[in-house]
Amino acid sequence: MNYTNLLIEVDADNILTLTINRPQALNALNRLTIQELEDFFTKAYKNYEQVSGIIITGAGEKAFVAGADIKEFLELDGDGGAQLAQKGQNVFFSIENFHKPVIALVNGFALGGGCELAMSCHMRVATENAKFGQPEVNLGLIPGYGGTQRLIQYIGKGKAMELLMTADMIGAAEAHTHGLVNHVTPAGEGMGKAKEILKKISTKGPVAISKIIETVNAYFDKNQDGFAREVVEFGHTTRTQDFVEGATAFVEKRRADFKGN
Ligand code: DAK
Numbered sequence: 138m139n140y141t142n143l144l145i146e147v148d149a150d151n152i153l154t155l156t157i158n159r160p161q162a163l164n165a166l167n168r169l170t171i172q173e174l175e176d177f178f179t180k181a182y183k184n185y186e187q188v189s190g191i192i193i194t195g196a197g198e199k200a201f202v203a204g205a206d207i208k209e210f211l212e213l214d215g216d217g218g219a220q221l222a223q224k225g226q227n228v229f230f231s232i233e234n235f236h237k238p239v240i241a242l243v244n245g246f247a248l249g250g251g252c253e254l255a256m257s258c259h260m261r262v263a264t265e266n267a268k269f270g271q272p273e274v275n276l277g278l279i280p281g282y283g284g285t286q287r288l289i290q291y292i293g294k295g296k297a298m299e300l301l302m303t304a305d306m307i308g309a310a311e312a313h314t315h316g317l318v319n320h321v322t323p324a325g326e327g328m329g330k331a332k333e334i335l336k337k338i339s340t341k342g343p344v345a346i347s348k349i350i351e352t353v354n355a356y357f358d359k360n361q362d363g364f365a366r367e368v369v370e371f372g373h374t375t376r377t378q379d380f381v382e383g384a385t386a387f388v389e390k391r392r393a394d395f396k397g398n
Pocket of ligand 1: 204219251
């Protein structure tokens with residue numbers, strides 16, 4: 138699939154940057170963008186198996202993603218809205234459960250669906266001009282892409298209730314204080330910070346990294362016992378070549394050369 142609204146770039150360190158490219162609409166998530174994200178995270182990523190991690194960001198200097206595309210909403214009836222919400226939630230689950238680390242580089246407004254997209258990533262790096270919010274109630278809506286569920290996970294129930302009901306925006310520093318954001322950088326330095334984190338992770342055992350993602354996510358999955366899952370996946374990692382290599386490298390006082398198996 139050729140993408141209209143997504144730009145893909147892989148750098149020399151095998152870090153893939155996925156840029157939502159609709160700056161004229163502050164990168165709002167229209168139906169096509171959701172479809173392209175779905176295609177990338179369920180199919181096209183297989184063409185980039187060499188990459189060690191992914192950064193999702195927005196084109197331009199003003200917005201990460203300013204929400205779902207409000208102009209398109211006007212065409213939705215109740216059934217269409219529920220269908221689109223389910224599709225969007227599935228896309229965001231595929232990001233949340235992606236087997237390699239995904240960092241949101243939030244370089245401006247992350248509102249509504251944009252905040253939800255950032256929250257579905259494993260980590261968030263924000264530039265100082267970033268603004269987060271769930272302003273759906275301004276439109277007489279509630280979040281449809283997991284916002285009511287994931288915001289609580291990062292900032293707790295009381296603050297989540299406040300942001301969801303008042304539609305207030307918070308800046309990068311406040312988002313950092315509440316745990317929504319991992320790091321805040323000056324404008325222009327966010328990409329460097331996100332890449333620094335991914336480069337560090339790329340030196341670790343890839344199977345272990347994928348199992349960290351699975352087991353941490355298991356805590357929030359009501360159908361799983363996270364502790365039991367940890368036992369199973371710990372057993373899995375002890376049977377990998379990565380573990381043999383990691384332990385041998387430690388004993389031989391050298392850097393591990395992990396192959397991801
Ligand atoms: N959708 C469509 N266009 C948008 C947009 C959006 N979310 N946000 C901005 N734009 C467009 C503006 O219309 C404008 O286009 P033109 O008028 O120039 O054609 C252009 O981007 C530049 O925006 P502004 O001129 O407004 O720029 P300002 O700097 O003055 O203001 C702003 C920036 C971010 C404060 C403002 O644009 C704004 O308030 N934007 C809307 C923020 C927002 O309310 N976002 C939507 C949240 S609700 C569901 C699925 C998901 C969701 C709900 C239901 N179902 C499947 C049913 C989630 C919903 C949301 O995300």
